[in-house]
Amino acid sequence: MDKRHVIQLLSAVIYNAHVPGFLNGRIFQGESKAACVPGLNCYSCPGAIGACPLGAFQSVLSGTALRIPFYVLGTVLLFGILAGRFICGWLCPFGLIQEALYRLPGPKLRHVPGTGILRYFRYGIAVVFVLILPVAAYLISGIGEPAFCKYICPAGTLEASVPLLLMNQSLAAAAGWITVWKFFVLAFFLVLMICIYRPFCRFVCPLGVWYGLWNRRAMLGIAVAEKRCTHCGTCHAVCPAEAVIAGNAECISCGRCVESCPEKAIYFRNPLCDPEQLEVKSK
């Protein structure tokens, strides 16, 4: 287990540190639930001690009134500019689950056909399910709904629905057609995760879309020393996420390209040092 996996595991444990919740089926109600965690971690998970930024965004946007969720926006903007998709690669529990499943034996689809188009699919998901549908639900019925969580998010199904349904009989009685749909979506992604590296992150996750917008500017992440790069394509060849360019919106900063670059042109940004200076120093 390398350093990144240890940090992924630690962050998953910290996000879900409310151990009694897993034993009694009750979720944590402490004040820390008012703060968002950086990664995708359902706040209805019995162990969760913080709020999922995606769920919080939709809930505040269209809960009992339409309002701009300034607090959540400020939080995710701060996370984005500090770490970008470094969060996806190092601090997201659902990313860890996907990577663990990809290690299971089974057919592996190293190059996903249509990746170039599929990676734009998540932008549509983000706009439609995180922005448009919650607002539309409010405008139509007077009560908003977290459409992404309700209809798509397999993290919520796995981390919250499964343990809560197993431990709480009254909840099981409330299960309906949406529950069936959500379990179908979960099963679909679980199978995909065995065959494809992080399919949810790469093709669906709206949080990854947001963090990807800040990936090149973020304090933490991968950068390329352009003057040293010979465009040999090694980074693209070894990238498990099939990022076209190291450090772009698809890059989760796993660091495989850093180890593989024959020219040592790819590096992890040093928050204490300007990238330009680092480039000069490394020459």
Place this chain on the structure above:
Amino acid sequence: MQRKNIWIYITAVVLLAIGLYRHEPAAVWQRAATICLECIGIG
């Protein structure tokens, strides 16, 4: 910290401050501290 990002940090802090002023953390807590059946697709 890259100097070109300073305005993004300032924007983030301003957004957080507005959110705190409007007591939005309470709204987040309210949703996160109770089982959100809708959020997890039950019911």
